Amino acid sequence: MSARRGDVRPARPADRAAVVALWDALVAEHAARDPVFALREGSAATLLAAVDGISRDPAAALWVWDGVDGVVGFCAxxxxxxxxxxxxxxxxxxxxxxxxxxxxxxxxxxxxxxxxFDWAAGSGVARIEVRVSVHNDGGQAFWRTLGFADFVNVLDRRL
Ligand SMILES: CC(C)(COP(=O)(O)OP(=O)(O)OC[C@H]1O[C@@H](n2cnc3c(N)ncnc32)[C@H](O)[C@@H]1OP(=O)(O)O)[C@@H](O)C(=O)NCCC(=O)NCCS
Structure with a gap:
């Protein structure tokens, strides 16, 4: 792969559509592995409201990767x-x-x-959690590369 060109920055209002598109694709990718993650019909507006909610919440933060191809990643x-x-x-x-x-x-x-991580450390927080589907091999490998390890198993069953 070519070297990355771009940088991380806090999301701006103009990024809303790009973030929603990435979020929608993220959910679709998860839903393909496990239907429990599937979105409701017409949920784009809900995702937009969720992005706005994160932007307004002083306890939340959202960053985007802005590169030569525009915004191609985000983290909340x-x-x-x-x-x-x-x-x-x-x-x-x-x-x-x-x-x-x-x-x-x-x-x-x-x-x-x-x-x-920097944001958490900067606000005096010493521990970070992330929920990762057991069906998401790439995500599991990614987080473990960054030092994350098993903490709590969330079990579920169908009724
Ligand atoms: C998980 C995800 C965010 C990783 O993004 P990325 O930009 O490809 O990750 P990076 O390039 O920073 O990877 C850093 C390291 O993590 C590991 N890694 C990343 N993706 C991996 C994969 N699919 N399989 C194995 N290891 C992986 C590697 O060690 C990698 O370093 P390397 O490329 O030099 O080997 C991306 O694959 C993605 O968006 N997946 C779908 C959504 C998702 O699963 N999100 C996380 C779940 S909460």
């Missing part, structure tokens, strides 16, 4: 309070991370994740 993160009884007060959860298929394996996903 949320600072969450721990239960009142926990010694740990806060954690950051990376809620979404996606890079367009044609731009993968150039370090863009890592650069976006590192922006979230």
């Amino acid at each position: 993160a949320l600072r969450r309070a721990a239960p009142a009884t926990a010694a740990e007060r806060w954690r950051v959860e990376i809620t979404e991370l996606v890079v367009a298929p044609a731009a993968r394996r150039r370090g863009i996903g890592k650069a976006l994740a590192l922006a979230a």
Whole structure:
């Protein structure tokens, strides 16, 4: 792959459509592996509202990768309070991370994740969580490369 050209920056209002398109494609990719992730019909407006909600939320952040081909990746993160009884007060959860298929394996996903790490560390948070589908081999490998390890297993069953 050619060297990446571009950089991570905080998302701007003008990025909304690009972020929604990436988010929609991310969900479609997950839904192809497990239908439980499938979006409802006409959910683009909901994704748009979710992007706007992240932008307004002081506990949330969203970064994009802006390169020669425009915005080809984004990462969203949320600072969450721990239960009142926990010694740990806060954690950051990376809620979404996606890079367009044609731009993968150039370090863009890592650069976006590192922006979230810096943001978490800068706000005094010492631990980051991410939920990854067990069917997502690439995502599993990516996060483990960045030092993430098994923490909690989320189990489910059909009724
Ligand atoms: C996971 C994802 C964000 C990675 O983005 P990316 O830009 O391709 O990742 P990077 O190029 O920064 O990869 C960094 C390292 O992670 C590992 N890695 C990344 N993707 C991998 C894959 N599919 N299989 C194995 N290892 C992988 C490699 O060690 C890679 O370094 P290398 O290319 O020098 O070997 C991207 O594949 C994606 O958008 N997938 C669909 C959405 C998704 O799964 N999101 C995360 C789930 S929460």
